[in-house]
Amino acid sequence: AIQLTQSPSSLSASIGDRVTITCRASQGIASALAWYQQIPGRPPKVLIYAASSLGSGVPTRFSGSGSGTDFTLSISSLQPEDFATYFCQQFNSYPITFGGGTKIEIK
Amino acid sequence: QVQLIESGGGVVQPGGSLRLSCAASGFTFSSYGIHWVRQAPGRGLEWVAFIRYDGQKKDYADSVRGRFTISRDNSQNTLYLQMNSLRVEDTAVYYCVMREVVDYAFDIWGQGTMVTVSS
Numbered sequence: 001a002i003q004l005t006q007s008p009s010s011l012s013a014s015i016g017d018r019v020t021i022t023c024r025a026s027q028g029i030a031s032a033l034a035w036y037q038q039i040p041g042r043p044p045k046v047l048i049y050a051a052s053s054l055g056s057g058v059p060t061r062f063s064g065s066g067s068g069t070d071f072t073l074s075i076s077s078l079q080p081e082d083f084a085t086y087f088c089q090q091f092n093s094y095p096i097t098f099g100g101g102t103k104i105e106i107k
Numbered sequence: 108q109v110q111l112i113e114s115g116g117g118v119v120q121p122g123g124s125l126r127l128s129c130a131a132s133g134f135t136f137s138s139y140g141i142h143w144v145r146q147a148p149g150r151g152l153e154w155v156a157f158i159r160y161d162g163q164k165k166d167y168a169d170s171v172r173g174r175f176t177i178s179r180d181n182s183q184n185t186l187y188l189q190m191n192s193l194r195v196e197d198t199a200v201y202y203c204v205m206r207e208v209v210d211y212a213f214d215i216w217g218q219g220t221m222v223t224v225s226s
Contacts, residue, residue, distance in 0.1 A: 001169075033211065034211055034212030036152075043202055043216035043219055044152065046213065049210055049214070050210045050211045053209070053210075055209065055212070055214065087152055089152070089213075091210075091211035091212065092211075094157070095154055095168050095169070097154065098152040098153070098154070101152075
């Protein structure tokens with residue numbers, strides 16, 4: 001199974017900060033990667049699909065990049081509603097796998 | 108409006124069984140593959156199983172293979188997950204999810220149903 005390693009596992013940041021989360025795949029997955037945001041008690045919501053395409057209704061401060069084994073999710077200017085947990089997911093091959101998550105907390 | 112609504116969760120003893128359902132609406136159910144994904148309390152996400160639009164192809168995570176069975180009834184727009192030989196580590200919120208319009212992501216999620224395996 002393809003393993004996805006997310007880093008950091010948590011971070012503290014302030015409103016307006018630029019934040020970057022990385023996801024590394026144990027083998028190449030082309031661009032078959034998604035990023036999700038999850039607020040406690042709610043199902044995940046897709047932010048980015050196919051590594052760099054913005055999901056429907058997702059603010060443009062979110063962006064994704066990368067291909068192969070190394071990917072990043074960036075938030076250009078952190079807003080109060082962005083304090084949540086973020087997961088990456090690979091869709092290249094079964095079993096579909098997820099990263100361990102990154103929790104963004106208020107500094 | 109595309110919707111997936113799970114039901115059937117509850118508390119069961121180790122070794123017991125449970126069947127989850129996922130009622131679909133707002134789209135042509137028989138045209139889409141559907142997955143189950145679970146999330147243990149305070150933990151990350153784990154893909155569980157997949158069934159093709161026609162029910163002819165299925166796949167499972169190693170952790171549930173041989174114990175769980177995914178199925179669907181396209182005439183009733185419903186997805187199922189039969190869970191047997193349940194273990195404490197199967198305790199989780201179970202989501203039915205699908206890829207509707209985007210590539211390489213689940214863009215439709217149900218609200219989830221909680222399964223607790225405990226003696």
